[in-house]
Amino acid sequence: MTFLxxxxxxxxxxxxxxVTDKARELKAAGRNVIGLGSxxxxxxxxxxxxxxxxHAIEAGKTKYTAVDGIPELKQAIIAKFKRENSLDYKPNQIxxxxxxxxxxxxxxxxTLNPGDEVIIPAPYWVSYxxxxxxxxGESVPVICTAEFGFKxxxxxxxxxxxxxxxxxxxxxxxxxxxxxxxxxxxxxLTDVLVKHPQVWVMTDDMYEHLVYDDFVFTTPAQIEPxxxxxxxxxxxxxxxxxxxxxxxxxxxGPAPLIKAMTTIQSQSTSNPSSIAQWAAVEALNxxxxxxxxxxxxxxxxxxxxxxxxxxxxxxxCPRPEGAFYVYPxxxxxxxxxxxxxxxxxxxxxxxxxxxxxxxxxVVQGSAFGLGPAFRISYAxxxxxxxxxxKRIQRFCGNLR
Numbered sequence: 001m002t003f004l005x006x007x008x009x010x011x012x013x014x015x016x017x018x019v020t021d022k023a024r025e026l027k028a029a030g031r032n033v034i035g036l037g038s039x040x041x042x043x044x045x046x047x048x049x050x051x052x053x054x055h056a057i058e059a060g061k062t063k064y065t066a067v068d069g070i071p072e073l074k075q076a077i078i079a080k081f082k083r084e085n086s087l088d089y090k091p092n093q094i095x096x097x098x099x100x101x102x103x104x105x106x107x108x109x110x111t112l113n114p115g116d117e118v119i120i121p122a123p124y125w126v127s128y129x130x131x132x133x134x135x136x137g138e139s140v141p142v143i144c145t146a147e148f149g150f151k152x153x154x155x156x157x158x159x160x161x162x163x164x165x166x167x168x169x170x171x172x173x174x175x176x177x178x179x180x181x182x183x184x185x186x187x188x189l190t191d192v193l194v195k196h197p198q199v200w201v202m203t204d205d206m207y208e209h210l211v212y213d214d215f216v217f218t219t220p221a222q223i224e225p226x227x228x229x230x231x232x233x234x235x236x237x238x239x240x241x242x243x244x245x246x247x248x249x250x251x252x253g254p255a256p257l258i259k260a261m262t263t264i265q266s267q268s269t270s271n272p273s274s275i276a277q278w279a280a281v282e283a284l285n286x287x288x289x290x291x292x293x294x295x296x297x298x299x300x301x302x303x304x305x306x307x308x309x310x311x312x313x314x315x316x317c318p319r320p321e322g323a324f325y326v327y328p329x330x331x332x333x334x335x336x337x338x339x340x341x342x343x344x345x346x347x348x349x350x351x352x353x354x355x356x357x358x359x360x361x362v363v364q365g366s367a368f369g370l371g372p373a374f375r376i377s378y379a380x381x382x383x384x385x386x387x388x389x390k391r392i393q394r395f396c397g398n399l400r
Contacts, residue, residue: 010133015126015367016375019351023361033359034388036376039175039325040244045279046290049241052282056275065271068262069096069250073277076284077250080235084208085222087233089252095261096280098272100206100236100249103261105131106268107202107232107251110260111166112137119160119168121152122369123327125175125204129369137166141369146318146329150177150370154188161192165199170220173207176368176375177327178302178320180211183218190224201231206249209240209291211322212299229254239324240291241283246276298324301378301385308389309376312396324379327365331372336399344399347372357398358391 016037023035056062068074074094081087097103104127108118112135120128122141129139142160144150157168170189173180181189193199201220208217221231236249251258271277302319305326309317314332330350337343338353347364351374354360365373378385 007134011130014130016363019361019363022355026355026359026361031359033355033361034380034384034391035361036378036380036385036388037361037363039239039377039379041239041242041294041324041379042381043242043294045242045246046283046287048286049243049279049283052286053246053275053279056278061274061278063274065274065277067266067271068258069094069272070274070277070281073250073281073284076281077252080284081233081252085219085233087219087221087228087252090255092255093258094250094252095258095265096248096250096272096277097261097265098249098269099238099247100204100234101127101131102265102269103234103236103249103251104128104202104204105135106261106264107234107253107257108132108135108137108167110257110264111200115164116166117162117164119157119165119199120369121170123150123174123176123365123373124169124369125171126367128169128171138164140165143370144179145370146316146327149318150174150179150327151181151185152189154192157189157192161196161199163198165196167200167202168193169202169204171204171206172217172219173210173320173322174325175207175323176325176363176365177318178323178325180207180215180217180321180323183216183223186218186220186223190220190227193220194224194226197230199230201227203231203233205233205235207239207323208235210295210298210324212295212302213321215321217322232257237280237283240294241280242294243276243279243283246273246279248272248276248280297382298378301382302326304382305376305378305385305389308386309392312389312393314396314399315392324377326376326378327368327373328376329373330365333396333399334372338395339398347374350374354392354395358395360388360391360395 019037317328365371
């Protein structure tokens, strides 16, 4: 008889955190390792946001707050949704959590019963199916291949819906592929969802501002007002505002759902950090001009990485619309032998041998539900990206 919960049998540790930890260990042991596994910007948090946090500390704003967020931050979120997404929310329709991950998890715990199904387009962020499992639901992955830009197709969505379907999770721009849905592509999906009133929409918009090449971001509740009352629109300050460690995520949704999520949060973590909340107020209300400046750098990095990876033997790298990831296929390397003598049978072998031979840490595509592929985060120094891509080219050139 084991002391640990059987729930742990349903969940795996995060593959992205695992590869980042492995790279850190090798660096500590003296290896020259370039880690491309972590999904966080290398830019510092803007000075005005840091200053807002310092002022909050100096003003003694260090006590417990309302579980679901301070009124000032809720108002900033309401203004953001109205300004950028044409969505109208009231304070009781907004929740603030300790990162977007907690907001997503709270929603699933608050709504899923055993046997309830959640449709998850694959490739997916590694945490979606694990959170569904911990909440007692059943994930229904729907494979979205490179042929369709890694995007869920309306017919595939329709085919996946059953009487047990409770949620569909949409993530645009996507982690891990960087794929982003156009207005027309989202409209085709919302047309399907309108016909199935039992299905709710959980949209993870964390990479909303990280889009390139004149791409225009839209979100499902904005496109189809009929879905507003069954959509949870999730966002946060981690990516665009370079605040990953501050841990502030938020969502807008129907008041009864937000109330249920607040109940869950009240008995788990209670309120997010008061200081981080005040920093997030400044992030949302303050100057936004650094975002296009950062995006210009990200776009240059994306183009560099896509170009260099497509020059590596056996690699095919699509050009994504957003986020700061690329998701190249390594199908052309399967069946070849690495310099160590190891036969590469799958993408796990590819990333393991790449790390051992060249000191480049990436995450295998199978962790995201679709291989053989790997994910690279290009949210790191351009010089490191260029060197990493040279090493990948060399590694692929040495396969036999």
